[in-house]
Amino acid sequence: xxxxTQSPTHLIKTRGQQVTLRCSPKSGHDTVSWYQQALGxxxxxxxxxxxxxxxxxxNFPDRFSGHQFPNYSSELNVNALxxxxxxxxxxxxxxLDRDNSPLHFGNGTRLTVT
Amino acid sequence: EDKVxxxxxxxxxxxxxxxTLNCSYEVTNFRSLLWYKQEKKAPTFLFMLTSxxxxxxxxxxxxxxDKKELFSILNITATQTGxxxxxxxxxxxxxxxxxxxxxxxxxxxxxx
Numbered sequence: 001x002x003x004x005t006q007s008p009t010h011l012i013k014t015r016g017q018q019v020t021l022r023c024s025p026k027s028g029h030d031t032v033s034w035y036q037q038a039l040g041x042x043x044x045x046x047x048x049x050x051x052x053x054x055x056x057x058x059n060f061p062d063r064f065s066g067h068q069f070p071n072y073s074s075e076l077n078v079n080a081l082x083x084x085x086x087x088x089x090x091x092x093x094x095x096l097d098r099d100n101s102p103l104h105f106g107n108g109t110r111l112t113v114t
Numbered sequence: 115e116d117k118v119x120x121x122x123x124x125x126x127x128x129x130x131x132x133x134t135l136n137c138s139y140e141v142t143n144f145r146s147l148l149w150y151k152q153e154k155k156a157p158t159f160l161f162m163l164t165s166x167x168x169x170x171x172x173x174x175x176x177x178x179x180d181k182k183e184l185f186s187i188l189n190i191t192a193t194q195t196g197x198x199x200x201x202x203x204x205x206x207x208x209x210x211x212x213x214x215x216x217x218x219x220x221x222x223x224x225x226x
Contacts (some may be wrong), residue, residue, distance in 0.1 A: 033212040042202055042216030056213045083132040102148055102162050
């Protein structure tokens with residue numbers, strides 16, 4: 001049973017550049033959420049995608065955008081990178097319309113902005 | 115704004131000890147509280163709690179929720195070095211279980 005997979009595992013970018021992170025949800029899941037985890041902090045919700053639309057969004061600027069494809073996989077894009085965007089980016093998947101369906105997380109992408 | 119506070123921030127115990135991790139929360143529209151274990155990267159799901167007073171148990175781990183006092187505890191008995199990890203508590207205030215508010219976590223280190 002394939003769990004949540006993310007790519008790449010590590011990435012180094014320069015301030016001002018743009019980055020795209022990718023996620024494939026756990027088999028059968030239809031909802032993908034993205035989280036940012038800074039060092040020493042808990043994950044912070046960025047946004048959720050369901051049926052190829054952004055359904056909920058956390059307190060992140062418009063530089064953070066995403067997409068969900070018909071096969072439920074998803075991308076997170078970050079434009080005009082800042083040093084403060086350095087973090088572990090976690091993708092999680094679940095069933096939207098099933099009670100008590102917890103999030104399953106991938107191993108994350110470690111983004112370093114220099 | 116939903117808020118989760120975990121204590122202690124870090125803990126060092128000897129193998130075989132019992133530990134209790136605490137999680138208090140403030141949430142406008144509580145739906146569930148979740149515990150995750152994070153060893154290196156991916157947080158792995160431990161428990162989801164929705165009702166007060168009902169203990170959830172999995173092996174040496176157990177957890178209980180108090181919705182009146184707005185807190186939860188995670189107990190680990192007979193700790194092992196493999197229990198060393200960050201334990202994250204999160205609340206779901208939207209009902210979709212996708213938009214979770216996490217605490218900063220408790221870092222547990224189990225030594226021989």
